[in-house]
Amino acid sequence: MSAKGRPAGELPPPGGTARSATVAPVTWLRRPVTDTQITHRSRLWLYAIAVLVMAFLVIPTVIVVPMSFSGSQYLEFPPRQWSLRWYDNYFASASWMAATATSFKAAALTTLVATPLGTMAAYGLHVSRFRFTRLIVGTLLTPMIVPVILIGIGIFYVYAKLHLVNTLAGLVLAHSMLAVPLVVMVVLSAFKSFDANQEMVARSLGASRVVAFLLVTLPQIRFAVVSGAALAFLTSFDEIIVALFVSGGENSTLTRNMFNSLRDQVDPTIAAISTIMIVVTSLLLAVSQRFGRKRDP
Amino acid sequence: MPGRGGHARPAGNAAESGVSAAADARDRAAGRPNASLLHRRGRHERLGVLCLALPSLLLVFITLVLPVGWLFGLSLLADDGSLTLEHYRKMLEQPSYARTFRTTFEVSVLTTGICVLLGYPLSYFLSQLPRRAANLCMIAVLLPLWTSLLVRTYAWLVLLQRRGLVNTWAMELGLWNEPVALVHNLTGTLIGTVHVLLPFLVLPLYASMMAIDRDYLKAAANLGAGPVRTFWMVFFPLSLPGLLTGALIVFILCLGFYVTPAVLGGGKVIMVSSRIANDIEIFFNWGAASALGVVLLVLTFAFMLIASRLLRASAILGHADPT
Amino acid sequence: MPRSASLPITIRQVTKTYGEVTSLDDVDLDIRSGEFMTLLGPSGSGKTTLLTVLAGFTRPDHGSLKFGDIEMIGTPPHKRDVGMVFQNYALFPHMTVAGNVGFALRLRRVPRGEADRRIEEALTLVRLSGYGTRRVDQLSGGQRQRVALARAMVFEPRILLMDEPLSALDKQLREHMQIELRQLHDKLGMTTVYVTHDQREALTMSDRIAVIDHGRIMQLDTPRRIYERPANRFVAEFIGESTFLPVVVSGGVATLGGRPLALSAPAGRDGPHLLLVRPEHLHLAPAAGAAGMNVLQGAVTAVVYQGDSTLVQVKLDDGTEIGVRAPSASRGGVAGLRAGDRAVLGLAPEDAILLPDNEAQR
Numbered sequence A: 001m002s003a004k005g006r007p008a009g010e011l012p013p014p015g016g017t018a019r020s021a022t023v024a025p026v027t028w029l030r031r032p033v034t035d036t037q038i039t040h041r042s043r044l045w046l047y048a049i050a051v052l053v054m055a056f057l058v059i060p061t062v063i064v065v066p067m068s069f070s071g072s073q074y075l076e077f078p079p080r081q082w083s084l085r086w087y088d089n090y091f092a093s094a095s096w097m098a099a100t101a102t103s104f105k106a107a108a109l110t111t112l113v114a115t116p117l118g119t120m121a122a123y124g125l126h127v128s129r130f131r132f133t134r135l136i137v138g139t140l141l142t143p144m145i146v147p148v149i150l151i152g153i154g155i156f157y158v159y160a161k162l163h164l165v166n167t168l169a170g171l172v173l174a175h176s177m178l179a180v181p182l183v184v185m186v187v188l189s190a191f192k193s194f195d196a197n198q199e200m201v202a203r204s205l206g207a208s209r210v211v212a213f214l215l216v217t218l219p220q221i222r223f224a225v226v227s228g229a230a231l232a233f234l235t236s237f238d239e240i241i242v243a244l245f246v247s248g249g250e251n252s253t254l255t256r257n258m259f260n261s262l263r264d265q266v267d268p269t270i271a272a273i274s275t276i277m278i279v280v281t282s283l284l285l286a287v288s289q290r291f292g293r294k295r296d297p
Numbered sequence B: 001m002p003g004r005g006g007h008a009r010p011a012g013n014a015a016e017s018g019v020s021a022a023a024d025a026r027d028r029a030a031g032r033p034n035a036s037l038l039h040r041r042g043r044h045e046r047l048g049v050l051c052l053a054l055p056s057l058l059l060v061f062i063t064l065v066l067p068v069g070w071l072f073g074l075s076l077l078a079d080d081g082s083l084t085l086e087h088y089r090k091m092l093e094q095p096s097y098a099r100t101f102r103t104t105f106e107v108s109v110l111t112t113g114i115c116v117l118l119g120y121p122l123s124y125f126l127s128q129l130p131r132r133a134a135n136l137c138m139i140a141v142l143l144p145l146w147t148s149l150l151v152r153t154y155a156w157l158v159l160l161q162r163r164g165l166v167n168t169w170a171m172e173l174g175l176w177n178e179p180v181a182l183v184h185n186l187t188g189t190l191i192g193t194v195h196v197l198l199p200f201l202v203l204p205l206y207a208s209m210m211a212i213d214r215d216y217l218k219a220a221a222n223l224g225a226g227p228v229r230t231f232w233m234v235f236f237p238l239s240l241p242g243l244l245t246g247a248l249i250v251f252i253l254c255l256g257f258y259v260t261p262a263v264l265g266g267g268k269v270i271m272v273s274s275r276i277a278n279d280i281e282i283f284f285n286w287g288a289a290s291a292l293g294v295v296l297l298v299l300t301f302a303f304m305l306i307a308s309r310l311l312r313a314s315a316i317l318g319h320a321d322p323t
Numbered sequence C: 001m002p003r004s005a006s007l008p009i010t011i012r013q014v015t016k017t018y019g020e021v022t023s024l025d026d027v028d029l030d031i032r033s034g035e036f037m038t039l040l041g042p043s044g045s046g047k048t049t050l051l052t053v054l055a056g057f058t059r060p061d062h063g064s065l066k067f068g069d070i071e072m073i074g075t076p077p078h079k080r081d082v083g084m085v086f087q088n089y090a091l092f093p094h095m096t097v098a099g100n101v102g103f104a105l106r107l108r109r110v111p112r113g114e115a116d117r118r119i120e121e122a123l124t125l126v127r128l129s130g131y132g133t134r135r136v137d138q139l140s141g142g143q144r145q146r147v148a149l150a151r152a153m154v155f156e157p158r159i160l161l162m163d164e165p166l167s168a169l170d171k172q173l174r175e176h177m178q179i180e181l182r183q184l185h186d187k188l189g190m191t192t193v194y195v196t197h198d199q200r201e202a203l204t205m206s207d208r209i210a211v212i213d214h215g216r217i218m219q220l221d222t223p224r225r226i227y228e229r230p231a232n233r234f235v236a237e238f239i240g241e242s243t244f245l246p247v248v249v250s251g252g253v254a255t256l257g258g259r260p261l262a263l264s265a266p267a268g269r270d271g272p273h274l275l276l277v278r279p280e281h282l283h284l285a286p287a288a289g290a291a292g293m294n295v296l297q298g299a300v301t302a303v304v305y306q307g308d309s310t311l312v313q314v315k316l317d318d319g320t321e322i323g324v325r326a327p328s329a330s331r332g333g334v335a336g337l338r339a340g341d342r343a344v345l346g347l348a349p350e351d352a353i354l355l356p357d358n359e360a361q362r
Helices: A015-021 A041-068 A085-092 A094-128 A133-140 A148-162 A168-192 A197-204 A209-220 A222-238 A241-246 A254-264 A269-292 B011-016 B021-030 B035-074 B086-093 B095-128 B131-146 B149-160 B165-173 B186-210 B214-222 B227-255 B259-265 B272-281 B286-318 C047-055 C097-101 C103-107 C112-125 C141-153 C171-188 C199-205 C223-228 C233-238
Strands: C009-018 C021-031 C036-040 C062-067 C083-085 C159-163 C191-196 C208-213 C216-221 C243-250 C253-256 C271-277 C294-305 C309-316 C321-327 C342-347 C353-356
Touching (some): A041 A269, A094 A133, A094 A168, A148 A241, A168 B035, A197 A209, A209 A222, A254 A269, A254 B149, B095 B131, B131 B186, B149 B165, B186 B227, B214 C083, B227 B286, C036 C199, C047 C191, C097 C141, C103 C112, C112 C141, C216 C223, C294 C321
Parallel strands (some): C036 C191, C036 C208, C159 C191
Antiparallel strands (some): C271 C353
């Protein structure tokens, strides 16, 4: 029996038939993309739409950067002359600098408050495993559901009574409330893929719950905690509406000032500030990715 | 752990921990910690751990539940402090309120519709890419989310103004001859809201598309369905739960949207949120503002309820588990 | 039936490589009209790839594929008109059982009344009559398997492809379904190509088996000949239990451990060979002493009771470990053996199968 398995006595087909049946080399367009043999060519329209939509999503963010280097008084793109005057404007202005400082302070404090609070809550909710924990999780997520404008005016009203308006403490409290749900969500989902037995092993070896958490659990959910912290920072730094009502005077945030400026007249300084904000955000995310990334064992 | 001693406990606890009362009693008599005791200790310990969530709950309660609750109360108070429904009555009577609600729904429905039209093809495209290309293109979707809302709104303001990029290039390309008003109107508002909310549709929709087992498509093809029929008869129905989720998220977020419509609408497109802000900042009319806020909140929760019902129903009809 | 119930399949020089890996290596195969052909091989052997080439999901680098007289290589899967049962069934979750089964009919614009009748017919054929309104998630694994079958058959395809359809079922259900599938095939008569890694399944169901390894057909034959006359070491090892003893052929005579072997077929070319010994072919005393028997001697190392048969492990005098399988009920042979006993094993000449010792076979 031959290895090819053709029964003895059967002739191979005439060479011509075999050759005409062979598949010619394909161009990229004709190459099948899916198992169901759809080609790139039949999908070009899809690629075109997708590229256009992606451009639509990306362009505004990207365009702000070159705009900030424009020398003219009016917002124009592409800039006819390049200059750093708007950056000078920004750094020279006492009010903008104060607002920036406020924003950074508020964001840093929010991170310091929301991250431990959220992580603790996520841990407690995950470990306790009662049936009603889902209710508590839902409650903790309400800040994400209630329209922010309501949160803004509600807090404004309460703070007015408590004399917390225009204070940093009031702002941080409000921002922390907005940030905690994000931290909880991120850390809770990390717990879902974390092997809870490890902590129990540590405890059976003599560690208390706290020590076991700090030494065993925390390093492993590190990425989620760092992501949560980054999200908390950004939530506060980018927050507009609550800051609009609750921060003011010498504790006005960057976003509040930008918003008011946008409504009055469009100042190109905002382009410079926006660029700086984009840089800060990107750096933050890049750092949190590297810092929090799980090292492969 | 300090011993609690084997005092007599009601039999109910033994049943709770799944151990027979007899075995329980035997343990107790021998001085061993019985199963129901251990179960109860476990319970207490878990309750203790749950207390870790208390600070967060407290924070949310004080800064969210209380203020919003106060707003409820405010909406029922007249200027002189007496209980009244006049704020709500005004909402039903004054035509300006009807206009506000209509505008809000218009913008939300249109935004959702446009997001679906733009977002579905994009999500489909992403779902067909190999893993690395998909991750790269995903950055295009996530980049707007990372960028500050103000920055994006500002960018659109610049792009859409009379001397802005869009008008300049359109005129150069011959699309129209005179600068078209693209901002401080409904068009500008929609462009802005769609831009901000599109990622919220794409992300859940993409996830749901990725979960569709490719074997379904192969089976459909094998049974005789060409690419078009495979898509409409198999792929699209299975992607519906994700589409509905995304669309509802976009709609609900748009209802309460403030910043972008306020800036790009330029005072001409007044949604509920702008009205609330104006009532407070300009008119100091807390009664009207809080009543409006309550209505907005109720609408938001109502739509969320509808959403969860719809999703449960559609998930039952077509959850994507192949075996 | 108005048209013939089945088509022959002709595969010529089909090759498929994925980068460095050759999945199908110049495969030639003729499948007769109406035949139940099994593609048998380990994971990664290329058997599933060959099936997907038949279905149209994989486009080979070159080669020819014909259903009957018609060249199929360039034809997309939705135009091939073959039935296919997937390993995980791939039943559409958003449709009922009737919706699934009737899907192909809907696509072919079969009128509603006739479609309903044929759906019910197909369901009856797989013994799921009346299940039309059920939803897919309400079915058990075995039921889903049968719905997948009904769906593939309802449009009377002349070729049926099956990709390990029974692998997800438990043993008893699987064995039951093997028989049912074979009966369905006999009743409907379509050409069936069946992929499996389970040699027992292949032996049970097939008209012919193509044993595949590394993209090449190692042997194409009926189940009986594959088992009793394997063409090479791979086939012999993959199917049934086997031990190989080194044998040298010189001048037409085969010697094992210095002593000549009695064979019933010519020994073949000079050079190193392998003697294939199956445990159930070895005889214990007294049958081992019969005239003409090849005799092997050694010591019993273990006697393992395995229900209907008993495996006796023997260490031959030259050190090789070999197994002997005998029915547990046989008197005298197995019953009295203990570890440490001397064992005399007999191998009949017709059971002594020589295979070339060719590493290049793999």
